[in-house]
Amino acid sequence: MLLKKYGIRTLIAFTHDFIAIGVAWWLAYLFRFNFEIPADSVQLLLEMLPWMVLVQGGFFLWLGLYRGLWRYASLPDLKRIFVAVMSGSLTELLLLWLFGLLAKIPGAVAVLVPLLLMLIMGGSRLIYRAWKERRLYGLESNEAKLVLIIGAGSTAVNLVKALTGSREWHVVGMLDDDPRKLGTRLQGIRVLGRIDELPHWVHTLNVEHVIIATPSVSRQIHRKALEMCSEIDVKAMTVPSYADLISGKSMVTNIREIQLDDLLGRAPVVLDDDGLHGLLTGKVILVTGAGGSIGSELCRQLAAFEPERIVFLELNEFALYSIQEEFLPRFPAMKMSFVIGDVKDRARMTQLFSQFHPAVVFHAAAYKHVPLMEEENAYQALLNNVLGTYVLAQVAISFAVEKFVLISTDKAVNPVSVMGASKRLAEMVCQALQQSIAAKNNQPGWNNQSRPTCFVMVRFGNVLGSTGSVIPKFREQIAKGGPITITHPEMTRYFMSIPEAAQLVLQAGLMGGTNGGGEIFVLDMGDPVKIVDLANDLIHLSGLGEDDIRIVFSGLRPGEKLHEELLSASENTLPTPHQKLRIAQARQVDEQWLSDMTAWLSKISVLSDREVRDQLVNWVPEYDSKEWNGK
Known part of the structure; x- marks a missing residue:
């Protein structure tokens, strides 16, 4: 019965401690009387011992000494032993006093018993742990992977502590550039040297794996470590990001391969959680383009704020099916609607808004691929990105949506592509609609019972790994053995991770409206x-070198810039309370411009690519269709 209730290990530990109580009392008497115990003291000891064992053992059980395993014995376990032994010893002395026997117990025995008992119990546990770890790393060392840890900060120390009993990893040393830590031991592991000494220690210790345990340092350090690992042919791993560690999403032991996000080295986003709960919690949220990279991540971020319902609007059937398959099992308690629809279809949008009455709209649906939209599809880019935004925004106004957040792009700044110009036009549509709302509110006699719609535009650059972006293409080319094709050796782009972009979109959506609405957040x-x-980073992450995968330069494609911009020459920015968000002071447009522009879109049936480029200049003066080809 006891075996079934407590388990064999607990019963063995409990039996050991019961025996330790008797041994402690016997040794205390032996030490007190120089190993010649008088007969009367032996008789008294034998009469008391069963009761002392029961009292002391009761405290062991009551204070939970058997909830852990000896192989993981640590300082908290020793503290529990101290409390249990001292509590039991004081109770024993009290009972001896009550029964008039305390005077017969030598004072030295009363002092020695708890000390000896703690020594026996604590020493047994530590010896057992040391034996298990020596056996683990001695007899089973062939199974454990020898690993060096880069970093000797709190994350690295916690990692070493967590891996102490691991059968998979055996930490043989740490490397850090802090001179105060060199030569010291942290959790029993020595800080061997500086990070740039990695090749020496890898060869000296025959290490095949390196774990980079510095989640909050710059991307330069991660890249340096990755390049060294690639050169000496060792596997580079890392711990979760700093944001995931402090939020509790991941544990330090969730060791994984290095990703491009780690090499960006960007500080975690700090969100106004209280404000976002006020904006999103208990409300219906509509996300267009919900099956895309940004749209789907927005939905994942939104789920944390417990909206009443998320409406996933998507034109692509397979994308909508994929996001449905992800979300239904992941968020079973959340109300969700997965709807097919085209944002240009006014009747369908009106139907959806009438059915769900969303309070906040995140408009992420757009045609974004620059070369694809430049040739053969320029007019469709114009209709989808501009007319679609106009139709959706008008319906949102008619249903008194509180916030309408447009996802824009850095390609809207001094655009040289149809896609970029169309997104700048979409920004201008929202600006003009906000001006129209403000003008109506200022008209004498105007009485709008509902809160007017606030438009917010968010402009950012590329996100790592988004659908149709360069990263998946590079990975595919590496998998085929190369070459990697790049348009120009000097081409640069701004990058951030998809989760970071989505978080900042939410934050911008919250902050929009403080200046009357219509702000463009950068x-x-x-x-x-x-x-x-x-x-090159992707090549290294794949465990290869530049000699294994060639890089070929193919020349700029239609609509591409050599360098992207976040502001035009005529734009300045205003600071916001959030360090990662600024407001662009962009050129304003009025209601008359909007009327003329929509009339232009409505009266034409179809335009050729050349006609689109020629006529776009009339509506986006900063648009230059000739820059991309170097003319």
């Missing part, structure tokens, strides 16, 4: 990244 994209460096 995300802090950090420093531009050379595409050729990105390609």
Whole structure:
């Protein structure tokens, strides 16, 4: 019965401690009387011992000494032993006093018993743990992977502590550039040297794996470590990002391969959670383009704020099916609707808004592929990105949507592509509609019972791994053995991770409207990244070198810039309370411009690519269709 209830290991530990109580009392008497115990003291000891064992053992059970395993014995376990032994010993002395026996117990025995008992119990546990770890790393060392850890900060120390009993990893040393830590031991592991000494220690210790445990350092350090690992042919791993560690999403032991996001080295986004709960919690949220990279990540971020319902609007049937398959099992308690629809279809949009009455709209649906939209599809880019935004925005106004957030792009700044110009036009549509709302609110006698719609535009650069982006293409080319094709050796782009972009879109959506609405928020994209460096990073992440995969330069494609911009020459920015968001002071347009522009789109049936480019200049003066081909 006891075996079934407690388990064999617990019963063995409990039996050991019961025996330890008797041994402690016996040794205390032996030490007190120089190993010649008087007969009367032996008789008293034998009479008391069963009761002492029961009292002391009861405290062991009550204070939970058997909830852990000896192989993981640590300082908290020793503290519990101390409390249990001292509590039991004081209770024993109290009972002896009550029964008039305390005077017969030598004072030295009363002092020695708890000390000896703690020594026996604590020492047994630590000896057992040391034996298990020596056996694990001695007899089973062939199975464990020898690993060096780069970094000796708190994350690295926690990682070493967590891997102490691991059968998969055996930490043989740490490397760090802090001179104060060199030669010291952290959790029993020595800091061997500096990070640039990695090749020496890898060869000296015959290491095949390196774990980079510095989640908050710059991308330069990650890239340096990755390049060294690639050169000496060792596998580079890392711990979860700093944001995931502090949020509790991941544990330090969730070791994984290095990803491009790690090489960006961007600080985690700090969100106004209280404000976002006020904007999103308990409300119906509509996301267009919900099956795309940004749209789907927005939905994942939105789910954390417990909206009443998320409406996933998507034109692509397979994309909508894929996002449905992900979300239904992942968020079973959340109300969700997965709807097919085209944002240009006013009747369908009206039907959806009438059915769901969304309070907030995130408009991520757009044609985004620059070369594809430049030739053969320019007019469709214009209709989808501009007319689609106009139709959706008008319906949103008619149903008194609180916030309408347009996902824009850095390609809308001084655009040289049809896609970029169409997204700038979409920004201008939202600006004009906001001006129209403000003008109506200022008219004498106007009485709008509902809160007017607030338009917010968010402009940012490329996101890593988005659908149709350069990263999946590079990975595919590497998988085929190369070459990697890049348009120009000096081409640069701004990059951020998809989750970071989605978080900042939410934050911008919350902050929009403080200046009357119609703001264009510009995300802090950090420093531009050379595409050729990105390609080399991917080659290293694949465990290859530049000699294994060739890089070929093919020349700029239609609509491409050599360098992207986040602001035009005529634009300045205003700061916001959030360090990663600024407001662009863009050229304003009025209601008359909007009327003329929509009339132009409505009266034409179809335009050729050349006609689209020629006529776009009339509506986006900063658009220059000749720059991309170097003319």
